[in-house]
Amino acid sequence: MSLPSSADGRLGVALLGSTGSIGRQAVDVLERHADRFRVVALATRSNAAELEAQARRLRPIAVALADEGRPLDLPSGTSRVGGSDTLEALAVRDDVDLVIVGTGGIVSLRPVLAALRAGRVVATANKETLVAGGHLVMAEARALAAEVAARDPRDPQASPLAWLRPIDSEHSAIWQCLAGEPVAAIARLVLTASGGPFIDATPSELERVTPERALRHPNWVMGAKITVDSATLANKGLEVIEARWLYDVAFEAIDVVVHPQSVVHSAVLFTDGSLKAQLGTPDMRLPIQYALTHPERLASPVTPPDLIATARLDFRAPDEDRFPALRIARAAGRTGSRASAALIAADEVAVARFLAGSIGFTDIPRLLESAVARFGEGPDQAPDLDTLFALDQEVRAAYVDGTV
Numbered sequence: 346m347s348l349p350s351s352a353d354g355r356l357g358v359a360l361l362g363s364t365g366s367i368g369r370q371a372v373d374v375l376e377r378h379a380d381r382f383r384v385v386a387l388a389t390r391s392n393a394a395e396l397e398a399q400a401r402r403l404r405p406i407a408v409a410l411a412d413e414g415r416p417l418d419l420p421s422g423t424s425r426v427g428g429s430d431t432l433e434a435l436a437v438r439d440d441v442d443l444v445i446v447g448t449g450g451i452v453s454l455r456p457v458l459a460a461l462r463a464g465r466v467v468a469t470a471n472k473e474t475l476v477a478g479g480h481l482v483m484a485e486a487r488a489l490a491a492e493v494a495a496r497d498p499r500d501p502q503a504s505p506l507a508w509l510r511p512i513d514s515e516h517s518a519i520w521q522c523l524a525g526e527p528v529a530a531i532a533r534l535v536l537t538a539s540g541g542p543f544i545d546a547t548p549s550e551l552e553r554v555t556p557e558r559a560l561r562h563p564n565w566v567m568g569a570k571i572t573v574d575s576a577t578l579a580n581k582g583l584e585v586i587e588a589r590w591l592y593d594v595a596f597e598a599i600d601v602v603v604h605p606q607s608v609v610h611s612a613v614l615f616t617d618g619s620l621k622a623q624l625g626t627p628d629m630r631l632p633i634q635y636a637l638t639h640p641e642r643l644a645s646p647v648t649p650p651d652l653i654a655t656a657r658l659d660f661r662a663p664d665e666d667r668f669p670a671l672r673i674a675r676a677a678g679r680t681g682s683r684a685s686a687a688l689i690a691a692d693e694v695a696v697a698r699f700l701a702g703s704i705g706f707t708d709i710p711r712l713l714e715s716a717v718a719r720f721g722e723g724p725d726q727a728p729d730l731d732t733l734f735a736l737d738q739e740v741r742a743a744y745v746d747g748t749v
């Protein structure tokens with residue numbers, strides 16, 4: 346089945362979070378392949394100047410700025426839309442075939458579900474949507490894939506991953522490793538982690554980490570939240586939960602390996618003992634483009650990895666004593682979606698408070714552990730949307746100020 350496309354043969358795209366780190370790189374990819382993609386809608390929170398510049402370059406039909414009080418100077422042919430369900434409305438527009446999610450947090454959970462229910466392809470960098478709502482999102486992607494498979498099992502859209510396409514580099518790597526492989530042959534997933542800027546820091550050095558130092562990632566340039574998450578390894582914990590949902594693999598079969606060069610983006614161990622990895626220069630435009638053009642590969646501006654210049658690829662086990670956020674996240678994932686949702690709400694608060702100077706770096710995992718114990722337990726570990734959003738608010742309110 347080929348994806349539906351607009352009259353001129355291009356796929357219509359809605360880009361949520363267009364002014365962020367992922368959003369800007371997605372714009373770069375979309376501009377390079379303007380013969381294939383037509384940007385129909387852009388949405389962001391408050392960066393009016395960048396949204397205006399993007400609108401002038403891409404000429405979308407609709408743009409949304411969540412900060413609705415702020416004026417926008419838009420080119421002719423581009424209209425501003427608004428309202429409480431704007432992201433959902435943009436995601437299911439008739440002229441949108443593919444939704445790219447570059448927002449943080451769970452703000453895009455409703456739009457992702459709406460898009461899938463309306464039969465749109467979703468390419469997501471956002472991990473929180475899967476960490477909190479994996480049970481809801483993957484059910485929709487699997488239903489779409491099953492519908493296609495009933496008609497033609499060899500159709501590229503007969504896979505849930507063709508509908509819910511991962512952009513996160515580790516999950517893109519696993520997806521690429523799985524191309525042409527039977528899912529039943531997966532023995533283990535191996536997620537690589539750079540280890541962040543404090544890979545060799547002592548416990549007392551970690552106590553003194555400043556926001557400025559935590560924001561200096563050795564290999565990747567990303568938004569502030571994910572950069573701090575990489576330094577605490579909370580990011581890797583979220584990615585373990587994300588992988589569990591995307592690939593339907595038990596937590597026990599997902600390994601994390603610290604690999605400081607960030608050249609091996611992740612790997613899959615198959616039942617015959619073969620370990621298949623995807624390598625690349627750390628540049629998010631590659632996984633973004635793969636998610637947009639799958640199953641095709643097109644030329645990209647990304648510098649190919651040079652193994653001789655790289656010379657060394659190091660691997661070591663993560664230290665969960667110095668970086669307990671990884672252990673806490675794994676445990677939350679095992680408990681279920683309620684615990685995972687409590688974890689991500691707490692992590693947003695913890696990172697914001699660390700960046701604002703009200704808690705220290707090592708307080709972040711303490712806050713996460715406290716929030717998961719306090720709000721994540723309970724029998725309902727597959728909550729519905731309203732419960733998830735209520736829980737998100739409850740956790741934020743409990744930790745937004747005061748003690749950890």
Ligand SMILES: NC(=O)c1ccc[n+]([C@@H]2O[C@H](COP(=O)([O-])OP(=O)(O)OC[C@H]3O[C@@H](n4cnc5c(N)ncnc54)[C@H](OP(=O)(O)O)[C@@H]3O)[C@@H](O)[C@H]2O)c1
Binds near residue numbers: 366
């Ligand atoms: N950056 C990376 O390299 C990378 C890699 C892998 C995965 N990810 C994941 O991708 C997601 C985004 O990360 P990022 O680093 O790109 O974050 P970011 O730089 O903070 O960008 C977030 C974007 O979302 C927008 N946004 C926030 N709330 C919104 C709302 N209510 N409505 C519409 N737009 C909203 C922001 O708008 P404003 O700019 O106006 O605030 C911004 O454009 C995260 O889940 C992250 O974990 C990122």
